[in-house]
């Protein structure tokens with residue numbers, strides 16, 4: 262580090278109440294790591310903020326020295342956009358405050374909270390907001406990119422539940438974005454990711470959910486995968502809003518391949534039992550753990566399958582439709598999967614999330630249908646080339662089935678073409694105009710970047 266940078270850092274440290282980590286500090290190695298073990302970046306500085314004033318100081322400091330800025334919420338982004346080589350990681354993971362106001366039907370989470378932490382607090386009051394299916398995923402990053410999860414059919418995506426966001430902008434100003442304040446910015450952050458500022462807190466609508474819901478998984482032998490996915494297609498075509506689901510080919514604990522259907526019915530238990538009857542009748546399954554369970558447990562059911570530090574490489578796109586040919590191609594591709602941790606997933610998008618007009622928020626994917634995700638996951642670095650090749654080649658083979666619509670939160674870091682254009686579709690032009698207004702010099706570019 263140059264002597265001028267050293268003295269700038271010492272001066273900055275007097276104004277910063279958080280934890281400042283440089284490469285030689287103890288704790289740096291742990292703090293620089295994100296969820297995806299494939300990401301191995303070394304920021305010059307990690308600024309672990311304790312509050313909004315720290316975030317303001319951090320943004321002003323990085324900008325004044327022209328250092329690249331990465332923002333870390335939950336650190337789950339597979340493309341590793343929470344960190345950066347030689348720049349500043351503004352890390353919100355110490356900012357975990359969550360305040361629930363049951364009377365008002367709202368909850369506010371600070372920018373470093375995870376969905377497990379959010380659900381724990383909101384469920385104290387029997388309330389919830391649509392969040393991710395894995396509890397360790399960050400509230401902020403998932404929401405700002407859209408936010409699909411078990412409640413989306415009934416209550417919309419995470420973005421559809423946002424009431425307001427407090428942001429630190431590129432020039433260091435602290436602003437609120439809501440329908441009443443900075444409405445254009447509020448439109449942009451509902452899907453535009455971290456492009457517009459650092460979300461220090463996010464305020465949501467909360468809904469009565471649980472404490473127990475009907476949820477879980479049924480698993481069938483891989484040999485029945487074709488029938489399982491055909492059944493899944495028929496079942497989802499009739500699914501009520503309360504029943505959200507995904508289906509996948511995965512490996513079981515004994516190493517055998519399986520076809521699975523995972524559901525969550527967020528309405529009353531008795532109606533839920535009726536809604537899953539059809540699934541329970543399709544069989545016989547190898548395993549059926551669908552039944553009443555606490556909503557917080559549903560959010561943790563598959564955490565063990567996504568351990569921190571495992572190596573991840575994902576490819577994903579919305580499907581034009583879930584035809585027999587897609588089903589056969591997915592089963593065929595999964596037959597040659599090199600890692601038992603990998604899966605190919607069909608996510609069903611439906612209900613309230615698909616009734617929001619495309620132009621109402623920056624998030625544009627409002628059609629009923631399926632998102633296809635090839636999630637390659639492994640642990641041994643020596644296996645990296647073949648696991649990446651499996652996802653890449655599989656995705657190339659699926660190109661004849663996919664729509665030119667992609668979910669920004671699942672993009673990896675080596676996407677060809679202009680992935681932001683595919684991620685934002687008809688809303689891209691307006692997003693670029695707003696980026697030019699709120700971040701004209703592109704301070705926040707370590708993300709799926711919307712160029713001003």
Ligand SMILES: Cc1cc2nc3c(=O)[nH]c(=O)nc-3n(C[C@H](O)[C@H](O)[C@H](O)COP(=O)(O)OP(=O)(O)OC[C@H]3O[C@@H](n4cnc5c(N)ncnc54)[C@H](O)[C@@H]3O)c2cc1C
Nearest residue numbers: 334335336337338343372394399401402403409455460708
């Ligand atoms: C195991 C796993 C499961 C997942 N499950 C789901 C799921 O069920 N549904 C779904 O929709 N997505 C899911 N995702 C994708 C997830 O939405 C994205 O990875 C998302 O980016 C994670 O947000 P984060 O805060 O954890 O990530 P980070 O890596 O911290 O950040 C991701 C992006 O958001 C920006 N960002 C983060 N926090 C802030 C902030 N406070 N202010 C401004 N910008 C910020 C970052 O700069 C970065 O560009 C999953 C991902 C993984 C790895």
